[in-house]
Amino acid sequence: MLKITIHNEGQAPSFVVEGKLVGQWVNELERCWESVLASEPSWAMVVNVAEVTFIDSEGKELLTRMRRQGARLVSAGCLMNAIVAEIEAEVKKEEQSWVYRP
Amino acid sequence: MGLQTIADANNKLNGFRRAVVLSDDAPAPMNETVELSIDSKLELVGPVESLAKSVSAKLGFDEEDAGWIELAVREAVVNAIKHGNHYLADKRVDVQFLVGQDAMTIHVRDCGEGFDPTRLPDPLDPENLLNPTGRGILWMRTFMDEVEYSAHPDGGCVVRMRKYKRSSKKQI
Numbered sequence: 234m235l236k237i238t239i240h241n242e243g244q245a246p247s248f249v250v251e252g253k254l255v256g257q258w259v260n261e262l263e264r265c266w267e268s269v270l271a272s273e274p275s276w277a278m279v280v281n282v283a284e285v286t287f288i289d290s291e292g293k294e295l296l297t298r299m300r301r302q303g304a305r306l307v308s309a310g311c312l313m314n315a316i317v318a319e320i321e322a323e324v325k326k327e328e329q330s331w332v333y334r335p
Numbered sequence: 336m337g338l339q340t341i342a343d344a345n346n347k348l349n350g351f352r353r354a355v356v357l358s359d360d361a362p363a364p365m366n367e368t369v370e371l372s373i374d375s376k377l378e379l380v381g382p383v384e385s386l387a388k389s390v391s392a393k394l395g396f397d398e399e400d401a402g403w404i405e406l407a408v409r410e411a412v413v414n415a416i417k418h419g420n421h422y423l424a425d426k427r428v429d430v431q432f433l434v435g436q437d438a439m440t441i442h443v444r445d446c447g448e449g450f451d452p453t454r455l456p457d458p459l460d461p462e463n464l465l466n467p468t469g470r471g472i473l474w475m476r477t478f479m480d481e482v483e484y485s486a487h488p489d490g491g492c493v494v495r496m497r498k499y500k501r502s503s504k505k506q507i
Contacts, residue, residue: 236370239379242424257393261369264389268382 237265245277251284254292263295270302283309288316300324370431375420375445377413383430384409387441390432394439395500403478404439404498410471411443411494419445419492438480438499449492452484 235258238249246269250262270278280299285292297320300306308317371386373379387408391401412428420426426446433440456463458470476482481497 234368234370236372238372239374239382241374241376241379258367258369261386261389264385265371265382268385269379272378272381 235262237262239265239269241269241273245279246273247279247281249281249284251286253287254282254285254295255287255289256291259289259291259295262292263298266295266299278304279307280304281307282313282317283307285313288312293320296320297323301327366436367434368431369434370429372427372429373412374424375416375422375426375428376424377416380409380412380416383412386430387432390434391439391498394434396439396498397501400498400501404441407475407478407482407496407498408441408443410475411441411496414471414494415443415445415447415492418450419447421447437502438497440495440497442493442495444487444491444493446491449484449486 234252235254236249236251238251240247240249248262248266248269254262278299280296282288282296288296293316296306296316300320301324306317306320308314369386369390371383373383384405388401388405391404392398396404408430412430415428416422420428429442429444431442431444433442452472455472456466458466458473472482475494475496479496479498481495483495485493485495487493
């Protein structure tokens with residue numbers, strides 16, 4: 234089961250994702266994400282994945298794409314903390330490689 | 336009836352092999368649930384519509400049926416925001432897609448007091464034909480195979496809609 238909760242209060246929309254972020258449901262989350270992003274472009278969007286119980290490589294790739302687009306990932310628990318830490322490290326590394334060095 | 340020749344036996348065996356291969360290629364039975372919960376804001380209907388269309392296409396509904404499902408879900412969610420939650424942003428609309436092997440069931444729950452669908456004006460009544468609103472429930476009943484309304488035990492009104500795949504409509 235996958236549950237997506239979209240909050241659109243305050244300045245930035247936020248997503249709460251619960252359950253299994255695997256297989257075909259990854260595309261559904263991406264579709265929702267793109268749809269909200271299209272109507273409310275925001276760099277400060279929060280994606281709470283604290284209640285994700287299982288995630289596959291496609292799910293991780295989607296979270297990485299979201300992070301690259303400026304989303305802030307909120308996690309809890311060993312599994313999701315580790316996944317989000319990996320994503321943060323990967324994105325940080327990419328950002329550092331973009332720094333202009335004359 | 337017994338097998339007469341070795342050729343008969345081989346034909347039978349090949350048929351069996353084909354059946355096994357076909358069953359391996361067939362899509363796995365799906366019994367999954369995806370839920371979406373939104374604030375009562377009309378601008379958030381888009382993601383729900385998009386999810387409805389994409390889930391129904393994945394289940395194997397053709398483009399036409401997927402379009403009808405999308406419209407029915409849109410009507411149900413707009414009704415929930417407008418009439419159930421009266422646009423109060425802190426009241427939520429929960430949409431649940433139950434994906435089965437031959438049908439999709441959709442629950443749309445609002446936080447309203449509920450209503451009696453039999454007491455709504457008939458949109459086909461000549462007096463109501465020019466009325467710009469009041470056709471949502473008629474559309475939902477037209478587009479979907481089953482539509483039911485009930486009160487949720489924890490409060491709010493739930494509309495349950497089901498659409499069968501064309502190949503399984505004989506089961507209705």
